[in-house]
Each structure stands twice: as C-alpha cells, then as structure tokens.
Amino acid sequence: MEGGAGRGLECQKTMDGKASNGNGSEKAIPSCCLKARASAPEAEAKCHSTVVSGWFSESQSRSEKASKKVYFNNPMWPGEAHSLKVEKILYKGKSEFQEILVFESSTYGKVLVLDGIIQLSEKDECAYQEMIAHLPLCSIPSPKTVLVVGGGDGGVLREVSRHPSVEHIDICEIDKMVVDVSKKFFPQLSVGFQDPRVHLHIGDATEFLRHAPKGKYDAVIVDSSDPVGPAQELVEKPFFETIARALRPGGVLCNMAESMWLHTHLIQDMISVCRETFKGSVNYAWASVPTYPSGVIGFLLCSTEGPPVDFKNPVNSIEKLEGALKHKRELRFYNSEMHSAAFALPPFLRREVSALCHSSTSTLPR
C-alpha cells in the first residue's frame, strides 16, 4: 500500500552533489542534504532569492498609502522557505568567516542570522539552548568540566551555568564577531559570558580539542552553525574522535543533529560515525524550534566507554538542583518531562535511519 502518494516522506534520491566524508573518499549526497554538506550554498537556494531578492523581500507598494513591508527569507532547504517580517535592521556586517545580520522581527523578537541562515530568535531560542545544554548535563551526575564548541552568542553558556556542580566552562568559538554582536544585541544570551567559570577561546575547535588534555571534560556540547562554511568539518569522523579523546570515561557529547523530517541521510551518517567512535551509548533526541527548518532540531547524544549513561532517564534532574530553575532567568522550555519525551521517535525515522534500529552498543529506545 506504499504507493506514490507517500513518496514525499522520503528524501529525494537524486544525487546531485558530492562531498568528502572525511576519510578521503568522495560520496554522492542527495539534494535534500546538500545544505548540510556542501561547502557553498546549494544552487537550489537561489530559487528562493528570486522570490525574495537576496536576504530580503520587499513588497511593491500598490498605493502610496501602503507601507513598505520587508521580509527576511530563510533559504534553508530546497522546495520551501520561511519568512519573517522585518521591523528594523539592527546590524549588518561581514567577519572573516561569515556574513552577520541582526534584525528586529515583528513577532519573534530580535533575530541573529549567519550566512543567510537563522541561528536564533528571541522567541524560540529557549528551546534550542536549554535542550542542547541540559540533555547532556542532566544525564550525568555532578558535571564539573564542560566544553562548548561554537555557541558564540552565549546562550548555551547561560544554560550550562545553571548547574551548580560545574566548576569550569571552556568555550571555543571561531568567530569573535559573533561574540561581540551578541554582547551588543542579545544581552539575554551573552549574559552567559559573565559567569566567572567561563573561559573564552577564539579559534578553531579541532585545533583546540587536539591540544586538550585526554579525558579532561565531563561533557562537550557542539553548538555549531550548519556544517557549511566554517562548521564543515564538525560532522566528520576525525572531529568526533578528538571529542571522544577529550572526554573522560562515561563522559557525554551533545551535538546539533538537523531535522528528522528533512535530513535523514545526514542523521544516518552522523549516527553511524558516532557508533564507531563512542563505545558507551548513542541516542537521538529532538525538540520543537519554529524558526528552524521544518520546525524541529535534532540532537545526537553520545557517551564514551565507562560508567553507563542512560540519556532517557536523567539522573541529575534539574528540578532538584539548587537555584537552577531561575538562574539568570526562568527555564522556559526544558524540564525533566521534556527531557525524556525528546527521545521518543516516530516510526518513519526509525525505518529511514537504520542505525536507529540496529543497535548493540547503545541504549537507543525501541
């Protein structure tokens, strides 16, 4: 009964791109995953720009009375687009690594955009930042030493610092301008940098990790932009290996892991690589984030060999940590119920990502 009507569910199988998989061999990738693998924006994105003329769409005034409406268009994935109404452009700049844009939207608060892709909006950043930080940190007892890769806006730091057990937080962000822009326009995120436990390193994360002492960290959180441009190598095996090396036995990684509706190939690839690298457990979770493609974002949660980690049942419940619920500001999206619920996966994802079904070394739920 799986007729033509259901074909929308699968990723397009057309192979129209090539990418290195990190071990020197070339591999064709389907168009639906191009965004996440190509080093240049995919050609398909240009069709959106014809709708919205670059980053913005401006309506044609039909009468003198009509006010000028400006939309930001997010050319995030082939075949669709999400547009936000722009009240005011607050900042446009170009760093050594990427184009940076900040605008005030009419209904999502301020929005940070890197290379044309929405990184966060004030309305829904809570979902992403709280989940990417607390999914790993609530899964292990008393995390003390944490590394954040990327995350230059400071939002993840804000969340990590809720944990009173944490003594030392390293953050390695490649682009200093992201930090500066966040400090100017996103005080509710950059407040994370004010914590005295935070140590900011501007530079390349793979280099940083290569020089990190073996077994230094209890948790590593990879809050990268999409693996296009500066974040390209952050989904490849050598990178995961350096992370595993920097983690203590039974230490945990939480890595941004795309949309279950759009990027099942990429999820499959990432899980396969992590299965080889992390000998403890490998899990997939997701959360609702309206301004991200298809309205969801996934997280890959891995642990190294050592004390077992049951990601689905957090041992370090945030509700029991003194002061954590209201540190800096109240939790908005995360609680222990949301934590466990995030690991519930629809059958279509399990079927398309075979690595989710055949698991010997993981605690993946069936």
Add this chain to the structure above:
Amino acid sequence: MEGGAGRGLECQKTMDGKASNGNGSEKAIPSCCLKARASAPEAEAKCHSTVVSGWFSESQSRSEKASKKVYFNNPMWPGEAHSLKVEKILYKGKSEFQEILVFESSTYGKVLVLDGIIQLSEKDECAYQEMIAHLPLCSIPSPKTVLVVGGGDGGVLREVSRHPSVEHIDICEIDKMVVDVSKKFFPQLSVGFQDPRVHLHIGDATEFLRHAPKGKYDAVIVDSSDPVGPAQELVEKPFFETIARALRPGGVLCNMAESMWLHTHLIQDMISVCRETFKGSVNYAWASVPTYPSGVIGFLLCSTEGPPVDFKNPVNSIEKLEGALKHKRELRFYNSEMHSAAFALPPFLRREVSALCHSSTSTLPR
C-alpha cells in the same frame, strides 16, 4: 531578569479585533489569535499577499534560461509565512463553503489547501492524522463507536479503522467537495472511506450532534479546519456541550488545538471551556507537523465523568492490537512512546496557560 529581550515569547497584547465568545458577550482578542477567531481572514494576512501576490508567488525571470518558479504562500499567522515550491496546480475550485486548491509541491508531495490555509501535505499528514486518532482511541479500552467531525479528506478514518474493536464510525463533514477532491487526488487518505464501518453524513456537525442519541459515542474526534468560516463555532461552549452529551460516561474527545508557540490565548480559552464541560479529565498534547504554523499542532483531550481516563498512559496500546500497525499502510508517526511524550509540556506553556497549572478535576501532568 525578564527584560525586553524575552518579549517575543509572549503573544502580542494589542487588542485589535473583537469576537463573540459564544455566550453573547463581545471580547477583545489579541492580533496573534485573530486568525483563529475572526470570521474573515485578518488584515495582516494581506501583507503576505503583497509578497506572494495572492495564493502564489512567481519569480521574475532574470534571464530567458531561468525557469518559472512558483511558490504557494501560507498566510497563516501575522509576521511570518511559510512557502512551498509548486510543481503543478492539480485543482482549483470553490465550494459552497470555501476555496479548494490541490497542488503538487516539489518536496512535500501533494498539498490540500482550504481558503488559503494548508490542511495537509502527503509528507507530514501522518503526524496529524495518526496523533488525532490514536491519542483518544488508545486511551480507552476497546472503543466501539466513533464520531469524526470534519475530516472530509478521510485520513482520520484511515487511522480510526486500524482499531479492530471499532464497530461503527460516523463522519460528519460539512463540505462534500472536500470528500470528492480527496477521493480524486489523495487516495492514501480517502481510502478511509472504503471501510464498511464508515457512515458519511454531509452536513453541519452541531446539527448532527444535537440529534445524536445521548451517550452514543465512545470517542469524538474533531478534525476541523481552523475556526474561521465554516468551522467558526467549533471552538465555542455550546459545541463542546453537545459533544459531551453525545459521549458515554468516560468517553473521550480529541480536538485540534492550535500551536503552543503562537496561540496560547486560544488554548487557554479552549481549556477553560472544556474544564467546565468535561468533568473527567482535560489534557493538552502536541505533535510536530512541519507545514502547520510554527511547525506544531496541539490536541485537547477530554473525558466525560465516568470511568477515569489516564490519557498519558494509554491502556489500549496500538502495538498490541492485531494488524493495527500495518492496516492500510504502516504507521509512520505514532507509537506508544510518541503518545506519552506528546503530553510533555514546556514550562513557558504552563506559565502562559494558567488553566494548565491549576487543575483540580484533571489528570494534567505537573
């Protein structure tokens, strides 16, 4: 610490609309909820149409080589828009009640649009149809008699018919043209009508319910379009009262209940009304549906006084029902884990919808 940066989270408080709340009094509603309450499309929607010139946006050819790109724009809520690339228009028509559009999208399969609002796409309809059907039916033992309100595409029928205990399914759809269009273009949904247990009634659901025998149904599923136009009265108290009357003691209602990110006022209103009407339990659940506003849709689950219903812990697990997993086609989105996870709610929703926090007659999770 709740400074200006967090204001995007709240609904706009500007009162720029009025609506009857069903008991004769007029009540101001905030602009963010206008879509869901006004009887005419809100003025704000028009600003999207300037971006996309009505239902469609067409790119300007920049060279003779450039192929014509057409996007469908979903003017679903103020301040943002979601666009799907159109491969081919399959049908455009106007029934007695609404405008009907079917197009082939480039990445979401075929799409059904009523009065400019996306009702379903082949790619993600599984999430909505499976959740709205199985959340109620798996929460009670052996459902036998079911009423579907709306749902003229047949998708909910397809899901209800997975339950071998069900003996009789009434469906009351106001617009016969929706049924006809679905039979022509969406065979994987309209297959639901082929089940011999299904009895189709074309007409007004409030009228139908008024004449239904008291206590006839084990479950009522309201799969309405947004409460604009023909579905206006389906969010008001008299309607819920006729449903409660038609349900047996301990019978269940599942009602489409908007987005937790966008329509907290409306959710608050619906829960308050249902609290007064349903003396068993009142719960809120949600699911990821990329083509719906903000990528999520909520469900209101209520039970009448009688045998208690614990919606979060389904007693009638679909995995144990003979043949249910593959009836007509495999389940794609729903399983028992997804069922329980759907009731996990973020703290911001609990804070904004006070009815979710102060619950004496319900089994709402804390």
